[in-house]
Amino acid sequence: MTENTINLKQLKLHYQQALPNQMVTAVVVLDHELTICYVNPAAEALLVKSLSKLYRRPIDQVFYNTPIKNERLRQLLTTGQEFSDSDVTIEFFDHQRITVEITASSVTFDQCPHILLEFKQIDQQKQISVEAFQQQQWESARDLIRGLAHEIKNPLGGLRGAAQLLDLELTQAQKEYTAMIIEQADRLTNLVDRLLGPNQLPVMKQQNIHVVIEKVFQLTQFDNPKNITLARDYDPSIPDLTFDQDKLQQTVINIIHNAIQVLDGDNTITLRTRAASNKTINGKRIKLCAQISIIDNGPGIPEHIQSTLFYPMVSGRPSGTGLGLSICQTIIHQHNGKLSCVSRPGYTEFTILLPFNSEKSQ
Ligand SMILES: Nc1ncnc2c1ncn2[C@@H]1O[C@H](COP(=O)(O)OP(=O)(O)OP(=O)(O)O)[C@@H](O)[C@H]1O
Ligand SMILES: [Mg+2]
The missing domain is CATH 1.10.287 (Helix Hairpins)
Incomplete structure (x- = not known):
């Protein structure tokens, strides 16, 4: 073997080991039983779960709707016929949806056939x-x-x-x-x-978001004439953040009030908190933020106002002034955060992202 070949071999090995961790493409490796043996960090971010949580899980239990049928994957193992599907909508168990391009190919690890799944998120851009x-x-x-x-x-x-x-x-x-x-x-x-709009600058203080969320939860529960079910789903491990308590409270209350106006006793509002990684805020990628979601299973936001929902004076109610969400948007901007919404009949989610202290989104 020449010196050149050895160097190339080492080079290859070196990059092959390092690259999957840096890649933007989400990579998932399945064994012959179609359970997960490896996911790279991009796949952890896409699937919103760590390798330790995904390891040994059957691939069809990761999604709410299975984007690839097991039969096709088994066929790939037996025939080696690779395939690629574009514009696939994946829905997770929390009803988040993303559009991806999926490529499935066969690889051999330790002399056993495996499947390499690559997910490229196409709706992000x-x-x-x-x-x-x-x-x-x-x-x-x-x-x-x-x-x-x-x-x-x-x-x-x-x-x-x-x-x-x-x-x-x-x-x-x-x-x-x-x-x-x-x-x-x-x-x-x-x-x-x-x-x-808000005429005072926010008074920033380092504190825990659950203080606010819990207060809003209690206030809503005390004043709940329609008997709407209120649910909590917190991640208590989220570290403290710098924010204005009153303004954040006003934001969450405005969002909940909107939901209450269209819901009835059969419906549920869920307050969820999570730590979220690799989010885009104002065009910048933010490594870590706190995510507050206000979710309801009501009729959804009228289609015709969805694209202008946060503009001032946009309302779907005859008596609405259409200022609530615009004010919320201003407040979250003052925090370098992001307020967004996805809605369809039966599922509406408002998401507030607040970057951790050191991360400014500008
Ligand atoms: N959870 C939700 N489900 C269905 N529709 C919603 C929901 N949240 C907001 N909306 C719709 O979005 C519209 C805009 O809300 P926004 O708070 O900005 O204004 P408003 O509630 O109409 O008036 P204001 O808050 O100024 O009194 C609402 O009128 C309603 O049609
Ligand atoms: Mg409102």
């Missing part, structure tokens, strides 16, 4: 550009509305002041009219203040 576009639109709509609200607020103050002065000059019977002007001016001021 699309999702990032849609999010960036929606973010821009949301900012323009918010600025426009804020500008308008600001312009309305000043004369409104003058109007109210003038009505108060006039009130002093009027007879008791006429005061009815000035009272009406003052009342309507107050109503408008209230609306304008909401249009302007």
Whole structure:
């Protein structure tokens, strides 16, 4: 053997060992019984489970809907016929869905036939550009509305002041009219203040998110005339985060209130917390964040408002002002986080991502 061959062999071995851990493609290795023997870190992130949790699990028990039938995989083991499926929607047990391209090929480890599954997430890139576009639109709509609200607020103050002065000059019977002007001016001021959004910078403090979530849970339980079932699914191991307690509480309450408005006694709202890795926030990849999900099994968000859901004044209710979610979005932005939503009939999930202290999303 020449020196060159040996070097190449070593080189190959070296990279073959190191690369799967760095790859963006999710790699899953199955043995001949179709149970998992190895997943690389990208697959751990995609499947939201660690190797230790996935090891020895039958592949068809990892997904809610099995993207590849076991018969096809067995056929691959016997015939060696590799295959590739694009645009496959995978649904997990928590009803999260992703679109992937799956390639299945056969490999031999320790002289035994194995299957190599490669998952390439194809909706991620699309999702990032849609999010960036929606973010821009949301900012323009918010600025426009804020500008308008600001312009309305000043004369409104003058109007109210003038009505108060006039009130002093009027007879008791006429005061009815000035009272009406003052009342309507107050109503408008209230609306304008909401249009302007949160006017104070958040007061950041290092604390545990469960303090907030649990408080919202208790508050909702005390005031639950429709008897909606409330469920908790916490990951208590999430470390402390830096956030404004009142604002985060307001955000979660707004989201829960929206759900309560459309649900009835047969429905459930679940509050879930998790530590999440490798998430994209404002186009940046964030290694670790806290994830708060508010999930309900109600009718879902009307299709026609889904793409503009977080814009100010977008509402699906006749009496709604459409400001709740826009305010939530502003608050989560102030925390360098991300608020998003997936919804279909029977399943709506609002997700708040808050990066850990050291991780700024800008
Ligand atoms: N969990 C949910 N299920 C179904 N629809 C929802 C849910 N959450 C929000 N929506 C829809 O999203 C719309 C926008 O919500 P948002 O909180 O921004 O405004 P609003 O509730 O209409 O008014 P406001 O909060 O200002 O009083 C709601 O009107 C409702 O149609
Ligand atoms: Mg609302």
